[in-house]
Each structure stands twice: as structure tokens, then as C-alpha cells.
Amino acid sequence: MRQMPKTVIHVFHDDDHSITTGTRVAQRIQEIAPDHDCGVEVFCFGPAQRRLTDGDASEASATYNRQIDELIAGGVVVGACVNAARADGTEAELVRRGLNLRVARDEFLRFTLEQATVITF
Numbered sequence: 001m002r003q004m005p006k007t008v009i010h011v012f013h014d015d016d017h018s019i020t021t022g023t024r025v026a027q028r029i030q031e032i033a034p035d036h037d038c039g040v041e042v043f044c045f046g047p048a049q050r051r052l053t054d055g056d057a058s059e060a061s062a063t064y065n066r067q068i069d070e071l072i073a074g075g076v077v078v079g080a081c082v083n084a085a086r087a088d089g090t091e092a093e094l095v096r097r098g099l100n101l102r103v104a105r106d107e108f109l110r111f112t113l114e115q116a117t118v119i120t121f
Contacts, residue, residue, distance in 0.1 A: 016060035022121030
């Protein structure tokens, strides 16, 4: 059985443009991906993962977190690093929001094994 191709949006950088544009690109790709038998996934890591729970009331953080929640509500798998979440004390909050917490190392290798296209913001 042929595996469905996938685009992974890897949100790493925590500058306002990276977090808001990366998640918006994921939303835009998801709009047409099903028509092309393609999947979309988002993986937040490093500094961008901390912006998921930093309490920053900036417009960019609010947009980023809203878009993350919209992606999850739309059925897109949104992941983050479980080890970082545990170290930051944010594991319960991220799980409550519906993020898929996994070991980042394992996720990056999975992307390779699945031959996914990974775009980093």
C-alpha cells in the first residue's frame, strides 16, 4: 500500500513572522491537501514551542496560538517535544490543547522514513 505524501511544517524560530507565517502556511496547505491525497502535519519545537504557553499577550503570540488551535480542530496533527514540555512544566497544558507530544528525535526520523517534505519556519 502506497503511503500518502505529507508536508510537515516545522515551526522552530520564535520571531513573530516565523510563528504566524508558519502556522498560516500550514492552514493554507491543508485547504487543498486532501484534494491531492496529501497530508499535513505541524511540529513545534525549540523556541517556538515555548510560545505555545508563554502567556505572551502579543498579537503574534495570540495569532500563533489561535492558528495552532484551529489546525488541531481541523484534524491536523500538531506535535511538540514531550521532553521540552516536561522540562518547561507545560506537558499537561499542551496535552489539554490537543497537541501530540513525542520525542523530537523520533519525530524527525519518522519524517525521514515517511519521505515527508519538511518546511521549517
